[in-house]
Amino acid sequence: xxxxxxxxxxxxxxxxLARVDLxxxxxxxxxxxxxxxxxxFETLDEVPEVDSETDLANVMRADEVRDSLDQDEALxxxxxxxxxxxxxxxVS
Amino acid sequence: xxHNAYITDERIESDDDGPLAxxxxxxxxxxxxxxxxxxxxxxxxxxxxxxxxxxxxQRLKSAGATITGKTNMDEFGMGTTTxxxxxxxxxxxxxxxxxxxxSSGGSAxxxxxxxxxxxxGTDTGGSVRCPAAFCGVxxxxxTYGLVSRYGLIAYANSLEQIGPIAPSVEAAAELLEVIxxxxxxxxxxxxxxxxxxxxxxxxxxxxxxxxxxxxDYAAAADGDVEGMEIGIPxxxxxxxxxxxxxxxWDAIDDLEAQGASYHEVDLPSVEHAVEAYYVxxxxxxxxxxxxxxxxxxxxxxxxxxxxxxxxxxVREEGFGEEVKRRVLLGTYALSAGYxxxxxxxxxxxxxxxxxxxxxxxxxxxVLASPxxxxxxxxxxxxxxxxxxxxxxxxxxxxxxxxxxxxxSVPAGETDDGLPVGMQFVGPAFxxxxxxxxxxxxx
Numbered sequence: 001x002x003x004x005x006x007x008x009x010x011x012x013x014x015x016x017l018a019r020v021d022l023x024x025x026x027x028x029x030x031x032x033x034x035x036x037x038x039x040x041f042e043t044l045d046e047v048p049e050v051d052s053e054t055d056l057a058n059v060m061r062a063d064e065v066r067d068s069l070d071q072d073e074a075l076x077x078x079x080x081x082x083x084x085x086x087x088x089x090x091v092s
Numbered sequence: 093x094x095h096n097a098y099i100t101d102e103r104i105e106s107d108d109d110g111p112l113a114x115x116x117x118x119x120x121x122x123x124x125x126x127x128x129x130x131x132x133x134x135x136x137x138x139x140x141x142x143x144x145x146x147x148x149x150q151r152l153k154s155a156g157a158t159i160t161g162k163t164n165m166d167e168f169g170m171g172t173t174t175x176x177x178x179x180x181x182x183x184x185x186x187x188x189x190x191x192x193x194x195s196s197g198g199s200a201x202x203x204x205x206x207x208x209x210x211x212x213g214t215d216t217g218g219s220v221r222c223p224a225a226f227c228g229v230x231x232x233x234x235t236y237g238l239v240s241r242y243g244l245i246a247y248a249n250s251l252e253q254i255g256p257i258a259p260s261v262e263a264a265a266e267l268l269e270v271i272x273x274x275x276x277x278x279x280x281x282x283x284x285x286x287x288x289x290x291x292x293x294x295x296x297x298x299x300x301x302x303x304x305x306x307x308d309y310a311a312a313a314d315g316d317v318e319g320m321e322i323g324i325p326x327x328x329x330x331x332x333x334x335x336x337x338x339x340x341w342d343a344i345d346d347l348e349a350q351g352a353s354y355h356e357v358d359l360p361s362v363e364h365a366v367e368a369y370y371v372x373x374x375x376x377x378x379x380x381x382x383x384x385x386x387x388x389x390x391x392x393x394x395x396x397x398x399x400x401x402x403x404x405x406v407r408e409e410g411f412g413e414e415v416k417r418r419v420l421l422g423t424y425a426l427s428a429g430y431x432x433x434x435x436x437x438x439x440x441x442x443x444x445x446x447x448x449x450x451x452x453x454x455x456x457x458v459l460a461s462p463x464x465x466x467x468x469x470x471x472x473x474x475x476x477x478x479x480x481x482x483x484x485x486x487x488x489x490x491x492x493x494x495x496x497x498x499x500s501v502p503a504g505e506t507d508d509g510l511p512v513g514m515q516f517v518g519p520a521f522x523x524x525x526x527x528x529x530x531x532x533x534x
Contacts, residue, residue: 052443
């Protein structure tokens, strides 16, 4: 999908990995735009390898029970729920 | 609202007495407000009502602020013009017919139009500084880790910070004092004074500061730039629009007349900042936005297909085109066989940018550049060409990659009357330095 050779099936494949349906016009536009954008990303090849000093420390807290959202609050924005559960489509 | 600055025009009053008791604050619509709809500018969250407040919203309420409503933004923060919002574009009050910048365009427009005294925006690659520059107001992108992101609906976690927008540097600094400080719900937050003392390279030797002065932001807005050394990265000035460059140098002359001096510096790494930023931001976005599946929130699926088909259908319906573009490109950059080529190289570029900035800031108090290389675009001009829009972020994205603080202050106007912003970048947790520099201009 680099060097401007972006095909409609490439866009459809990535869209299926990302779980986003696209209509045909979107696919056409993305084919053209992705070629430009990925060409531009190619210039990262010129970046040297850089040793970065990691400045990270673990942040821990005691494993104590705390208040959290109750079930009603957690479910309030769900389009569908049932018996205290989120309700989703069948998995397969 | 005439400029379409707000998505939800609902006041949240506070009875508390505090430093913001007589102030109104507009809040960007990706910051959670308990009981008040929070959309991220997306149809996906059209009806989403958070069950809790973001930490910054709690702090606004404790400080006595009245929240005026939730402001318009590019969908999920993805844009430079506030035109990708599912709720229509915002117009720039300071430049009619032009975009307000983005993605916090509604927040900057609300302040510029006087619809709120102050505002909160979020800055992932320039989203506070760009609209501040375009609308002729002040915006601060804090050091990564100064302000809690708890309750901010994530776009690219490793890059973003919540920051203040205000008519003056002093007012922005006052709002920063209210929202800054550690939060046990965001493990990346740090105590600024401690973090500063361990990383300080120049401030100690060259500019004596009192104990505790590192977090006294409003007091730093004293306009005193006598003896201040400003570094000017040539790469961030040369590519800019002529009218912007002219206004920039006029403002530098102004600072020189007030006792500051400047030297030019080379930051070769910033030539790769925009592509590194977009690879990292899109990659993080593709992962973050996986949560929008139509089950916990979002448009209601019809349950005819299986999980994957429903998931993909909800996301086609709920996401706008720019969001789809970034989720797809991020998915691609992280996919098998391409990770090393894009994501790993982008991390190298990020480390390089950080090194360049640290080095430049060891010989300067602040670095200065135009905030945006171009004046505000006309509305509708940039939507069809995403790459051109991305390139407008050339001067702001390096700062997010380097985790540093930056401020945008009004530098003047072009001959056509369009606002131009001046950006000052400071050392990590060196907010006082950029506030002091900015206060000499606004």
